[in-house]
Amino acid sequence: MSTSKVEQAGGAGYLWVDDRVPASKYLKKQLGKVFPDHWSFMLGEIALYSFIILLLSGTFLSLWFKPSMIEVVYDGSYLPLNGVKMSEAYASTLDISFDIRGGLLMRQIHHWGALFFVAAISVHLLRVFFTGAFRKPRETNWIIGVTLLTLALLEGFAGYSLPDDLLSGTGLRIAQGIMLSLPVVGSYVSFFVFGGEFPGTDFIPRLYTVHVLLVPGIILALITVHLMLVWFQKHTQFPGPGRTQRNVVGYPLFPVYAAKAGGFFFVVFGVTALMGGLFQINPIWLYGPYIPDQITAGSQPDWYIGWLDGALRLMPNIEIVFFGQWNLMLNVLVPAVIVPGIIFTAMALYPFIEQWATGDKTHHHLLDRPRNAPTRTAIGAMSLSFYVLLWIQGGNDLIANTFKINIFVITWTLRIAIFVVPPLVFVITKRICFGLQRRDRDKLLHGYESGIIKRLPNGKYYEQHQPISPEERAVLLARAEAPLPLPMPEKYDANGIKQKGYGVKKLQSRLSHFFYNEQVPMPTAAEIEEGNHHESELTAERNYEIDDARTKALAPHE
Amino acid sequence: MTYLLARRRSPWATAFLLLLALVGIGGIYALASGSTQAEATAPSASTTQIDEGRKLFLEGCSTCHGLNADGAFQLDGTIAGPTLIGVGSASVDFQVSTGRMPLAAPGAQVERKDPSYSDEETAALAAYIGSLAPGPEIPMPDLYDTTGITPEELALGGQLFRANCAQCHNFAGEGGALTDGKYAPSLTETEPRHIYEAMLIGPQNMPNFPDSTLRPEDKRAIIGYIEALRETPNSGGIDTGRLGPVTEGIVLWTLGLGALIAVAIWIGVKAK
Known part of the structure; x- marks a missing residue:
């Protein structure tokens, strides 16, 4: 095999460098590192x-x-x-x-x-x-x-x-x-x-x-x-076919x-x-x-400070004066220091909070689909709605002027919404997640709704279900069954003595219930097998069964 | 007919019917509201301008402002229209020729609309009100004519604009919100005469800037700066409405990040 002069020169140059700084082995390993897509x-x-x-x-x-x-x-x-x-x-x-x-x-x-x-x-x-x-x-x-x-x-x-x-x-x-x-x-x-x-x-x-x-x-x-x-x-x-906690596919x-x-x-x-x-x-x-x-x-301000500006604009004008000379400026302190302080602290600590509440100490290299962690997804959506409401308030004067709305109406609507909307978003998101989980379960058990409507000789209509692709199956099967919530600790031990750390454990159990109070069970292998079998049986039955009585009843009209 | 019948279940049918209904309702509203506008009588050459103005006033304005233009009350004791004695001809010219008066509907703020009176009629009304008591007079055109304005005057106008106008009308005269549904209107299309008159009389929520506060040459400089804002090409590209960082943020999140995420998805899809 002949190589061009350029390649020869390049190769020689590389060898010269590698002779002095031997990096070939290292580079070969590192450059081959796999990243998922x-x-x-x-x-x-x-x-x-x-x-x-x-x-x-x-x-x-x-x-x-x-x-x-x-x-x-x-x-x-x-x-x-x-x-x-x-x-x-x-x-x-x-x-x-x-x-x-x-x-x-x-x-x-x-x-x-x-x-x-x-x-x-x-x-x-x-x-x-x-x-x-x-x-x-x-x-x-x-x-x-x-x-x-x-x-x-x-x-x-x-x-x-x-x-x-x-x-x-x-x-x-x-x-x-x-x-x-x-x-x-x-x-x-x-x-x-x-x-x-x-x-x-x-x-x-x-x-x-x-x-x-x-x-x-x-x-x-x-x-x-x-x-x-x-x-x-x-x-x-x-998650996907061939992807596990121990490998990286990419x-x-x-x-x-x-x-x-x-x-x-x-x-x-x-x-x-x-x-x-x-x-x-x-x-x-x-x-x-x-x-x-x-x-x-x-x-x-620029968009990323907009939510803080919005918080300032949202806060009612409350100021406490102690002994006529020391002012506590709650109107600034709460929206600009306390609220962002809580948000950033909670954000930084969230992994530990979730870990503690769920008692999950294992390594995770496979990502969750958001629907498969309903409480977390709901917390995220709730926080996002809180952020977006503050963001809107940050532009309240422009919204008022552009859409000809009274600026006080905007402010008061958002003052109420900031307490009402995030909890609603939490509940709705959680319900949607469970709904999607049920759909996934149905897909595993009965296949997907093909959209093919068939009419039987007896006049019945039914929609044919078809098995899902192996890729989708791998994704759906990757949902780990959520663990059961941590049990409530006993306040007193067998000897009637109060348990050490009872309060903390109780809080942990409460949080655990908050995270795992409800779940859609994963279908077992047997159930999936049965479901597929049932589906094909059903199809066969529907295809060939003829409801005699109905046929007779309809006959005169045909 | 069969053509329509065949398409009655099309997904576009609902949209089409909606559109039809909207156009219909809109058309009827336009016809109905158009016919309620006051019709003015043609000016007569035999009367003086003031008499003509008084006649127009009695027909179109006296219901709220009183037969003698000294204001009137509603039955519940609230003011129907303020007294016009001493407001001056500038005030009448501003309110009537910007269409703010006669009032279309009470609200947080009187809005600009197409004027109901012709230029002659407006001048007659202004002359009548001006004759009742001394007040700010309609400025002569040379006061607000900004041809030949020098860069120094322009810079002065800018400083005065930022010090006195921008807090409500925005840095580029785009307008802004005030309390309780009131607002400072956009100045991007306002005629120089009206800007001058507004400074003189301080209509609605606006403070007034008599000549003792802003000299006539200051007013002219401000008008010159507002005109320069309109005419100067936008350095740096398409503006985002000259409303500051909020609209810039909207452009970033839609166009900018939208484009980048689209590319990221494209790169991701190609890998399959």
Whole structure:
């Protein structure tokens, strides 16, 4: 077999390197690593690629952005701001937008990329949650993921605040208000962060360091750990033929997965660049420089802070004053600190809560179909509805103006809905899950409804059932029978002495009942066999049986 | 007929019937509501403008504003229409030529609609109300004509707009919500004369900005800035309604993430 000169040269080069850094064996093993395939496994990739895009476009922007609050008089290309006094941060952002070649495109790619980054993290998180991918041994990676989401929110908000335009300043002022609402330490925290009583000249340079160095550095480190854990713990897979807890069915990293992932990177970059080129985002020149006494109608944060803004808008104006001098600002503290604190804590701890409640300590590498974990799916849907309601409230003024609805009606509807809708969603989702489980059970027992309606000689109609495909059968059979709820502990032992840890065990049992109070039993092998047999018998009977009496009764009319 | 009969069970039949019913109801409503508009009498050359205005006022406005334009009460004691003595001709011109008066229906806010009176009739009404007591007068065109506005004036207009108007009308004059169903209307198509008059008189929920607060040249600069907002091409591409981050978020979640997930699904499907 003849090889081309290029190949020979390449081979020689590789041998030279391998002679000194022997990596062939290692690479052969690692490049052959198998990854399972499913579209929803690529959502995390979108986040990763957006982060790379953010690093690249952000570096470009940092070459011209001046993180300084020194007051300057603008004399750039954008005439409607000519001669206006503004901070150097805002002026340099205007310069990037109007006077630096490609600057506006880069700014818009950076901003769309940031929106993509958080959105991709969010949908990735939903995928991991609803499929139960966070279960043992991946709890640590879940916590890293939740931390990454929190950091992404912080990083995004920092970036939104840097240009010192009207929306930036408004957002920062709200952030300061949230800090001030902290009991006892509030004013100290605010002084510490802003370097004074008001957000003054210190803050933008500080925020810049946080935005371009501190937070991205931590995100980068955590992404590395996140991916290394995926690598070593192996990727989870959906149930299917030949897929077990002990194997991974999919394609090798090289060349298949590398090509797919590499290609997808360029698609993500391409779509982000298209968005940056086609759609205007954050037109700071229209917002104007930040001046504390100014505000615009429709002042909103970027979408990922929208739910927090919505929570602030939802909360009634309750403030308690102790002894006429100490204020407890519940109107800010509850929606902006307590509620998000509970949400993020519960999110981070969820794998452990579920593990404890279900007493399940085994390793899980096969994903759950959401319907097969009804309580978890219902909790997820409930939380999502809570989030979406807050999100809607975040845009209440725009909804009011666009659809000509009284803004107070929207706010009050949502104030009630926030307590009514999530529990309803919980119950409905759970019922749907059980319904789907029953359907799956029916499919296993009787096959699927073929849609073929047959009419018997006696006039009866019936629908033929047909056996499901082996692939679907494997998926349906993979549902693990849920364990029985943990029994209620005995309060006293045989000697009438109160059990140690009775209260904790009781709580655990309660939670376990909450998770497993109801289930659709999996059909046994015998039942499936019988079901198939029955179905074919039924078909034969229906095909050939003739109801004599009925035939006779109908005869005169025929 | 057989053509229709054969298709009566088509899935489109329901949609078609619905559409037909909607068009029918809509058409009847348009006819009915169109015929209730007040019909104005043709101006007569023999009377003065003020007399003509008074006649129109008595016919079209006095039910609510009183026979002497000094306001009137409803039977339950609430105000039917406020007194118009001292509101000035600018107020009449603004309310009538933007169609806000005569009022179509009471509500949280009087809405803009097609004017019911011609330009001459509006001028006559304005002259009559203006003659009752001194008040803000209809501005001369040179006050709001912004041809030849300098960049300095434009920048001043922008600053004044952001300081005085943006909090209700939004940073780009797209309008915004106020309390209890009230709203600050969009300024994207408002005529310069009406913007000037609105600043002068402060209609409905709007504060007024007399010349002692905003000088005539300030008002002109603001109008110039609003016009520049309309005319300046959008840097950076298609705008998302100039409503800020909310609509940007909607574009991201639908178009942006929609496209990426579609590609992800496509890549996933190809693997089978």
